[in-house]
Each structure stands twice: as structure tokens, then as C-alpha cells.
Amino acid sequence: MKKSANPRILTINGGSSSIKFAQFEAGDVLDRILEGEIDRIGAPEARLRVTGLDSMDTFSQPVTAPDHTVAVGILMDWIEARGGPDGLTAVGHRVVHGGPSYWQPQRITAELLAELHRISPLDPAHLPGEILLAEAFHRRLPDLPQVACFDTAFHHDMPRVAQQLPIPRRYEAQGVRRYGFHGLSYAFLMEEMARVAGTQAAQDRVILAHLGNGASLAAVREGKSVDTSMGFTPVAGVPMSTRSGDLDPGLMAYLASSEKMNAQQFNEMVNTKSGLLGMSETSSDMRDLLERETQDVRAAEAVALFCYQIRKWIGAFAAALGGLDTLVFAGGIGENAPLVRARICAELGFLGIELDPLRNAKNAALISPDDGRVSVRVIHTDEALMIARSVAHVLNLGPHRKHQP
Incomplete structure (x- = not known):
């Protein structure tokens, strides 16, 4: 695929048995070009589904994806077949948990990944897979900027009484408190x-x-x-x-x-x-x-x-x-x-x-x-759009405050 004149942003939302993705073009507005997912990861019925603006980008096919490592390889192969780095400007990842130190959207760095590895026990159901996805993109496309969008951001400034847990205070210093999640969805809904x-x-x-x-x-x-x-x-x-x-x-x-x-x-x-x-x-x-x-x-x-x-x-x-x-x-x-x-x-x-x-x-x-x-x-929620908008803001890619739902 020929490189677009406008920046193109890929959003990634990794779940326990799926990887959802969407692509946006940042022109005068953030236009959704395509969306899809690899679902039923780990099951024999795993499929790659894509819905795009043209027939070449609209299909559903079975894939062999016994785990997320294989699934992300399938996704990367498809992305590279569409043009690889020439077809993408940046990638945005939904990251469920950033612990006490990370909540604002930001570039993914070695330091950030090291901290996410360290706090993985906070969310063993999501963080390891999300780290795997970011690292896989870096290996295959090392020059492609990646942005982490944390699901805790919307709740970061909750009143202290809503954040505290009634356990010994020493644990609060270790980051043990109520964080809240689904923040990308809630920000869009509001x-x-x-x-x-x-x-x-x-x-x-x-x-x-x-x-x-x-x-x-x-x-x-x-x-x-x-x-x-x-x-x-x-x-x-x-x-x-x-x-x-x-x-x-x-x-x-x-x-x-x-x-x-x-x-x-x-x-x-x-x-x-x-x-x-x-x-x-x-x-x-x-x-x-x-x-x-x-x-x-x-x-x-x-x-x-x-x-x-x-x-x-x-x-x-x-x-x-x-x-x-x-x-x-x-x-x-x-x-x-x-x-x-x-x-x-x-x-x-x-x-x-x-x-x-x-x-x-x-x-x-x-x-x-x-x-x-x-x-x-x-209200139909749209986490992908919020991720794309955050990526555009962090990397200063076009008029990101405008969008088409």
C-alpha cells in the first residue's frame, strides 16, 4: 500500500482471548479506515476479521493462534503485507494498568516497559499480554513510535476517600489503592x-x-x-x-x-x-x-x-x-x-x-x-477512537481534537 500523505495511526486493544485493532488517518479529522480483531486466541476457531473501506481490506479467515505470541505474529505479517512502516505513522496501545506512576498517555520507552514488567502482578490477566504486544511491534518495526494509553487515567483524581483501601497504611506506599478501569470508555462516553x-x-x-x-x-x-x-x-x-x-x-x-x-x-x-x-x-x-x-x-x-x-x-x-x-x-x-x-x-x-x-x-x-x-x-463506546486521539496528541499528529464518531 502506498504511503498516505496524512499520518496513519494503528490502535491495539489486547484482551485475554483477542486482539482488537483499528486504523485511523489523521487529516482534518480522525477518519477510521479499518477495524478488526483476532478472536478466540487459544481455540481451534481462531479467526482474523477485518472490515475496511474497500474489498481488499474486508475479509474473515481462520488462523492458527494457540497463544498471543503467535497471534501478534499473524497481525504483524498482515500489517507488513499492507505496507509495513510505509503504511503506518504510529501505534497506540490500550494498557489497562500503569500502577501509581503512569496514567497519562505517553511514548513507550524501555523505562516504561521495565516498570510495566515490574508491576505485572497488579494485573496478571492483562499486563503481560499488553507488554508482549508492544515488544513485538518494537522488534518488527523498531523505528515506529508507540504510545501507551492507560485505562486508569479517567479515575486518577478520584476523591481520596474513594481511592483508599481499609488495610494497614504501609501498603499504600507500595501503590496498593483503588485505581478504577474502563477509563478510555468512560472518557469517550462523557x-x-x-x-x-x-x-x-x-x-x-x-x-x-x-x-x-x-x-x-x-x-x-x-x-x-x-x-x-x-x-x-x-x-x-x-x-x-x-x-x-x-x-x-x-x-x-x-x-x-x-x-x-x-x-x-x-x-x-x-x-x-x-x-x-x-x-x-x-x-x-x-x-x-x-x-x-x-x-x-x-x-x-x-x-x-x-x-x-x-x-x-x-x-x-x-x-x-x-x-x-x-x-x-x-x-x-x-x-x-x-x-x-x-x-x-x-x-x-x-x-x-x-x-x-x-x-x-x-x-x-x-x-x-x-x-x-x-x-x-x-451510547456506543469507542475506545479505539480515544486511543487514536491520544496518540495524535502525544505525537502532535494533526488536528486531533476533531473527530468523526
Whole structure:
């Protein structure tokens, strides 16, 4: 592919079983050229899917990707086949955790990678894979600038009372506190809300519910994070696809005694074998569970617990905010599961939350009545755009403040 006259930015979002990517051209606006993913990494059904502006960049094909190392090699081969460094100006990576020292988007350096290696125990489910991706790009394209975009940035200035953990104070000096995550998504949702509902709405009391494979909520006032459900790691808060959410800390001691479970096994259980998967014993996918719930009590109970816990967090955050003006649903479940949204909101009328059934069924942008006390919205989140915008800002690549959603 011939080198573009405008800078081109590749965004990378590595998950536990997928690598999502998108490419943007930084002209007068940030234009999305293509997006895709390698999904089901580690499974026989792994595929590379790409959707682009022309037929050459739109395809789906099976790949052999037993792990992330092989998967990133497949992605790099495809990138080089499209033009390699001549087709790219920079790469931006979503990095879930930067510990206490890193939260602002910045160039990836040897020093930064060394620190990420050091703090990997903070997030063993994400950081090792994210480091692997950055190092793989550096090996293949050593002159290509890379930028780390941290998912904790949105919550960095939460009130101290929301950051602290009630454990001995000496651990705080080691960086043990509540960080919060899904920050790239939340930053986009707040900007998009200001665009569609007005600046004042974005300054009011807002609860954001990012409900996908990972799920969390954030309480926002005057555009700033007041509290969030995830804490020291992304496993905290509400139940998720395979993560447990909050648990009684005594459970670890009990399982260590009753099953001789060690810390690594416990961490694997709460990250990869719990949540919807652990409760249902069949699937981590909400779509599967909704289909099965009338025949399978385990599926029904998994869905019920998910909705119940989110409803509790909404109530708690309304208390933290002193009331509520807007509730926003986002993420794969939040944007596409009307039944889940309805069940979450069903008993929240005392907060002024009411849904319009027809709007909710259609996944409309506004799913509450026009005269509802609380506006309930569905907003499609866009972490890739936020990464691209951060890369453009850090590297000064064009008019990055403008964008097309």
C-alpha cells in the first residue's frame, strides 16, 4: 500500500482471548479506515476479521493462534503485507494498568516497559499480554513510535476517600489503592454525552455502566470520576463474564484450607472461571444465557445475579452523588441487551429511573420517557477512537481534537 500523505495511526486493544485493532488517518479529522480483531486466541476457531473501506481490506479467515505470541505474529505479517512502516505513522496501545506512576498517555520507552514488567502482578490477566504486544511491534518495526494509553487515567483524581483501601497504611506506599478501569470508555462516553445531550447534562450527576465481558460502573459529577466499581484490579466490583467481582476476603483462606488452593489458583479462579461462566457452568456469554434461562436454572440465576448486583451499585452511586440525573449504558451487553437493561432498572423507580419499553426494545439513544426525571441513555463506546486521539496528541499528529464518531 502506498504511503498516505496524512499520518496513519494503528490502535491495539489486547484482551485475554483477542486482539482488537483499528486504523485511523489523521487529516482534518480522525477518519477510521479499518477495524478488526483476532478472536478466540487459544481455540481451534481462531479467526482474523477485518472490515475496511474497500474489498481488499474486508475479509474473515481462520488462523492458527494457540497463544498471543503467535497471534501478534499473524497481525504483524498482515500489517507488513499492507505496507509495513510505509503504511503506518504510529501505534497506540490500550494498557489497562500503569500502577501509581503512569496514567497519562505517553511514548513507550524501555523505562516504561521495565516498570510495566515490574508491576505485572497488579494485573496478571492483562499486563503481560499488553507488554508482549508492544515488544513485538518494537522488534518488527523498531523505528515506529508507540504510545501507551492507560485505562486508569479517567479515575486518577478520584476523591481520596474513594481511592483508599481499609488495610494497614504501609501498603499504600507500595501503590496498593483503588485505581478504577474502563477509563478510555468512560472518557469517550462523557464527551459523547456532552455532544448529544448538551454540556450541562455532562456536568450533572451521571452514572456510567460499561457492561461487556468486563463490566464496571462509574459515578461522575462535573465531568469527573467520583467513584467506580473496579478497584485495585479489574476483577473487583460487579460479576462479569468470567470474573467474580467483589468477594468476601475470607473465601481465600477457606479455600486454602478446604481445597489446598494457593494464591495463583485463587487468582485464576476469580479471573477466568467465575462470573457468568462460574454461575451458569455453561457459558460466559450473556446472549447464550438469555436463550437458556427458561430451561436452565443455572443460566437464569447467573443473569439474575448480574442484574441484581448492577442495580445495587447504581443505588450506591446515586447515594455517593447525592442524586442522579443521567444513567448511561454502554458495552456489548449495555448497548445490545434490552432485557438486561429492563431488569436492572425495574426496581429503581424511587431514584426517578423509568424506561420507555418501545425505545428500550429498539436500543434507542434515549430509552427513558421524554419527561422522565432521570435520562437513561444508550451510547456506543469507542475506545479505539480515544486511543487514536491520544496518540495524535502525544505525537502532535494533526488536528486531533476533531473527530468523526
